[in-house]
Structure formats: structure tokens, C-alpha cells
Amino acid sequence: MSRLLLIAAVSLVAGCDGSSDVGKEGNVVGASCTTSGGPSGSCADGSKCAVDSDFPGGSCVKACTAQADCPDGAACIQENSGICVLECVDASDCRAGYNCVEKSTLNPAGSAKVCLLQ
Numbered sequence: 001m002s003r004l005l006l007i008a009a010v011s012l013v014a015g016c017d018g019s020s021d022v023g024k025e026g027n028v029v030g031a032s033c034t035t036s037g038g039p040s041g042s043c044a045d046g047s048k049c050a051v052d053s054d055f056p057g058g059s060c061v062k063a064c065t066a067q068a069d070c071p072d073g074a075a076c077i078q079e080n081s082g083i084c085v086l087e088c089v090d091a092s093d094c095r096a097g098y099n100c101v102e103k104s105t106l107n108p109a110g111s112a113k114v115c116l117l118q
Contacts, residue, residue, distance in 0.1 A: 022073035022086065024095045026060065029074040030086040030115070032095065033058040050083065054116045056097040061085055066107035075112035077103040086115040 021028040021044065033049035035042040043049050043060035051058045062069070062084040064076035070084035077085055086093070088100035094115035105112050 022071050024086070024093075026073075026086070028071055029060055029062055029084050030095070031060045033060050050080065052080075054079065056117050057095070059085070059095075059115075064106065067105065068107075075103075075114050076106045077112065077114055078106055079103065079116075082106050088113050088115050 020026060023030050025031050027042075027044040028047045031043070033043050034051070035049055047060045047062045049058045050061045055061075061080075062071075062074070064070050064082045064084045067076045069082075070076045073087055074084040075087045076082055079085075085103075088094050091098070091100045094100055098115040098117060100113050101116050102111050102113050103116070104110070
């Protein structure tokens with residue numbers, strides 16, 4: 001029994017390691033940025049900094065062709081030929097200056113609420 005509890009605890013801790021990758025401060029999806037890759041304050045390797053009019057202050061995004069390409073908490077939307085952006089329920093889930101808007105998703109086709117300027 002104690003071995004099972006230890007395995008469960010290790011799994012929870014391991015799952016938490018990636019939680020900073022996605023969110024208002026997520027360096028894979030969601031954080032403000034000015035450059036892609038590189039030192040602290042910019043996006044993680046494999047992500048890029050979107051700085052167009054939909055992303056005030058820049059936002060770390062990840063290229064995608066399907067939802068499976070995105071980390072948990074991000075949605076693959078049709079913008080910019082497919083990018084993973086931060087999912088939301090309402091504007092409080094987004095950084096200041098962003099709104100929680102519904103956008104069309106890629107593979108599977110549908111929609112998701114994500115953090116964008118619009």
C-alpha cells in the first residue's frame with residue numbers, strides 16, 4: 001500500500017513540473033515575450049513569440065496542425081496556419097489586455113475559448 005502511495009505522489013510531482021509551461025506565465029504557451037527561444041523571459045525552445053495585433057505585449061505560442069500537438073491547457077486554433085494558444089473560461093484566465101474569445105480549432109475541427117486581444 002505504501003508503495004502505491006509513493007508512486008501516486010511521484011506521479012503528481014512529475015505532473016506539476018510541466019504546469020509552468022502553459023498559463024499566463026507559461027514559456028511554451030501564454031507568457032509575454034519579445035523573442036523566441038533563449039534566456040528567461042522569452043519562449044521555450046519549440047515555441048515562438050507571436051507579436052501581431054492579436055497578441056499585445058507578445059505571447060508564447062507553439063505551431064500545431066492538430067490538438068495533439070498542444071500541451072494541456074492550450075488549444076490548436078486556425079490562426080497563423082495553426083498555433084497553440086492559452087485556453088480560458090473567462091477573461092480572468094488571461095493576461096491583462098487579453099480577452100477570452102471563441103476561435104475555430106484545427107483537427108479536430110470545432111471551437112475553443114482562448115486568450116487573444118479580440
